[in-house]
Amino acid sequence: MDDYKEILRALQIELVKLQRHFIACEHRILVIVEGRDAAGKDGVIKRLVQHLSPRETRVVALGKPSARDEATWYFQRYVPYLPASGEFVIFNRSWYNRAGVERVMGFCSEEEYQRFFLMVAPFEQMLIDSGIQLRKYFLDIDKSEQQQRFLAREQDPLANWKISPIDREAQVNWANYSHARNEMLRRSHNDIAPWVIIRANNKKAARINLIKSLLSSLDYEGKDEALLKADSKIIQRYKPEMRDTGFLAD
Amino acid sequence: MDDYKEILRALQIELVKLQRHFIACEHRILVIVEGRDAAGKDGVIKRLVQHLSPRETRVVALGKPSARDEATWYFQRYVPYLPASGEFVIFNRSWYNRAGVERVMGFCSEEEYQRFFLMVAPFEQMLIDSGIQLRKYFLDIDKSEQQQRFLAREQDPLANWKISPIDREAQVNWANYSHARNEMLRRSHNDIAPWVIIRANNKKAARINLIKSLLSSLDYEGKDEALLKADSKIIQRYKPEMRDTGFLAD
Amino acid sequence: MDDYKEILRALQIELVKLQRHFIACEHRILVIVEGRDAAGKDGVIKRLVQHLSPRETRVVALGKPSARDEATWYFQRYVPYLPASGEFVIFNRSWYNRAGVERVMGFCSEEEYQRFFLMVAPFEQMLIDSGIQLRKYFLDIDKSEQQQRFLAREQDPLANWKISPIDREAQVNWANYSHARNEMLRRSHNDIAPWVIIRANNKKAARINLIKSLLSSLDYEGKDEALLKADSKIIQRYKPEMRDTGFLAD
Amino acid sequence: MDDYKEILRALQIELVKLQRHFIACEHRILVIVEGRDAAGKDGVIKRLVQHLSPRETRVVALGKPSARDEATWYFQRYVPYLPASGEFVIFNRSWYNRAGVERVMGFCSEEEYQRFFLMVAPFEQMLIDSGIQLRKYFLDIDKSEQQQRFLAREQDPLANWKISPIDREAQVNWANYSHARNEMLRRSHNDIAPWVIIRANNKKAARINLIKSLLSSLDYEGKDEALLKADSKIIQRYKPEMRDTGFLAD
């Protein structure tokens, strides 16, 4: 635990260096964090941004689409939040909602779902061509771990109001979410915008390794490589075999 | 002249029908109007929207990009103005500025210019795939016609303030603009998002024929086809030969 | 008629001078145009802005308040549209909706209505103290004139779609609107933000006189005073007696 | 220390109750947190919002005014962030910048400064009349405490980038800031929108007492009064005598 705190602190110092470098070079970074309910998205994002400059850092967690959003190009509502020069933007959930919660909960039609997969690769390609460094992380937990986290939340007066109706159905819909996740990874992983998967049953290990992976994938001045060796039992680039090896939860 | 007014009125009634149909069907339309300074963009747009419902109609004429705009994805500042369901949006100038005024005046780098041509086709494809009906019109006038219009403006106390520094150089840069136009048409015309060229020396003919062309290219209830025969001496889909036949001004 | 065109043109040249002066001095102007349905608000505003610089001119016609608007400070949704330095802003309808259509149609509560009158004077005072030049015009027509205009609209295929359900009840609610207007004028007229009333049965006279009044109330370079004598049978500063003298329609 | 954690946790449970009540009743709350650099504004705000619902909670820390902001009504840029029904908004610094940093650093003119004091009371009155519950807190630290905090920041690699040029002059300008604070409190404290002062040399005591004061000043269901006794050595409503009693630092 002290170990965790020390490592986290060292990594956060690296993040500060990274940001300083990116601001100076006017680079732009977009990190997408996906994962089921209670997978730990909020927690890792909190550690990522904790010591960064608020002016150049933005965490984007859009609510459900408005009526007007639904009347426009699916990606449109995300576009104003894309990073400008020097900005570090994190999407807590993203356009991949269409392939996850919208698919499972029936919030989009079959046709919209299929169209999403046709459009997501060219869309991301375009952002990357425009100079955005895109990183896509998927936090994966087991069914029993999710259940335990929900139970803990329910008992915590500081957290129980956070449980949404959608959360309540997450366990029931477990298999559907697994299937949707598999489809999403299969159809939106590619060399230009690859997915990185994180075993997230252990929160601390997940946070540490996501940050290591992010840092080691980007160039910046004063990088301390020795700190950045990620644990391949926790984090790996997506591979189709993952479903069989158990790296992805059933 | 009375003839013009009558025809225009009849076409505007068609536009009202078109809009009513599009609102009911939740269709979306985006019309791009391009052309040199003084080509008559404002005039034709005024007639297009004159009797349409303001709530569902939007004319977008963005000023020069802000510092923040320049720090983002080139297309980003246009995205919030794209049509939602039922909306009729007209861009008075557009992302094609990069291939025209920005190229000629040196407002963008060679690399940005080249990148624009790589990205514009996939970008437009994406909008079309998302259900937007895109129409691209280029108003083309002769060098002497432009000069005359500038002179008329200068003498008109209600118009002379409109003359911008960029306008003042339009005649001097005539050949550069012709060249930029040729490149733009050659590299951004395709079957999915074709350019339509309008000989615009005669303002009234240009207006009438653009509206006819737009109406006949779209489906709507109660369409009066007899009204919509455009004059091929005035308006034609872009063809590479146009430069040689004189349909495009030198 | 030719007379009208000539005078209008001369006044529009004055408006261009006014704007040029205001842009140079970084002054700010806000014109509120109120009046019943079909009183001619759109028409006069069109002539006001016809030859002004679009970049520094803004016509604001807000739709009905959104759910979020209704959850905020009543004036909040208008604030982003207030003029910045050098800007000329015209509100086509305004916060006075609360004292007019919202009152008559029952879109606000009695309490909200009363609160509006408590707040409108300090709010306008604040804007004026901050350097905004505020002008408030009320276009007043007779009941029969309104009816005729509605009939004309219904027969015009280019205008009939504009007739809203609220318009349709305007004749039935005539007396209620008269009463609401009287209350509004009585309770929101003061020396700092006075109302100016325009007899608007004659559209051309209304337009000419509103523009004259506006111009003569503001200082600008090169002002041609001779042009600006308004007709006191058409336009007058609000006075309580107006209801009795028939200057305000019953 | 464990004590602190326990009390804080208990108070945060109260904050959750408060928010639930406010959401249900559609109440609106605006908390202004002011104080010199390093007074601990960020820290207390972090504890306030830690467990609140992000959708209904907003922390607003505006950067320096843009050129456009400076061309508008001084309060204008704050208005879009005011709370809607059910929202809990915290301003980390606020319009009082004009009376503090802008005054001391010379970012506004004498006339703007004086005008601010004329306008701030009616402006706040208006917000309160519109149903916003406004609370204004001023965190006050000693000169030596500020210096120590700056030194600690400089030595911390996770914090040193946060030190702005304005911070660097805070010690030099100490007396000017004290004077500006005194003027601000004297001229903007009133019964409708009173200031509450917090001795903030001890961070934990400051946080605990601010939260207690806020909670006890608002009505909500299930309030645990026993928890909310604030310490009058730490927190008091502003009184002119405070400057002499040493409650406000010299």
Ligand SMILES: Nc1ncnc2c1ncn2[C@@H]1O[C@H](COP(=O)(O)OP(=O)(O)O)[C@@H](O)[C@H]1O
């Ligand atoms: N520095 C610049 N960088 C990019 N585009 C610019 C720049 N300055 C002007 N433009 C664009 O050039 C176009 C022509 O400008 P101008 O002749 O002033 O306006 P208009 O023809 O629309 O009245 C406009 O679309 C404007 O946005």
Ligand SMILES: Nc1ncnc2c1ncn2[C@@H]1O[C@H](COP(=O)(O)OP(=O)(O)O)[C@@H](O)[C@H]1O
């Ligand atoms: N439910 C509502 N609540 C408040 N205002 C409304 C409501 N419905 C319409 N209005 C307002 O009433 C005014 C008149 O409506 P309408 O006649 O439809 O529009 P217009 O006269 O602007 O064409 C508009 O300013 C509109 O915003």
Ligand SMILES: Nc1ncnc2c1ncn2[C@@H]1O[C@H](COP(=O)(O)OP(=O)(O)O)[C@@H](O)[C@H]1O
């Ligand atoms: N030129 C300026 N004009 C007005 N306000 C300014 C200006 N520069 C900075 N400020 C304001 O001064 C305050 C203090 O600035 P700074 O110490 O840099 O930020 P912070 O204390 O919020 O980290 C901020 O609210 C900022 O908006």
Ligand SMILES: Nc1ncnc2c1ncn2[C@@H]1O[C@H](COP(=O)(O)O)[C@@H](O)[C@H]1O
């Ligand atoms: N009706 C809906 N349509 C689309 N997305 C939704 C809808 N309702 C909720 N969501 C999304 O589902 C995700 C999980 O919701 P929640 O658990 O309520 O935070 C969020 O990203 C929501 O934006």
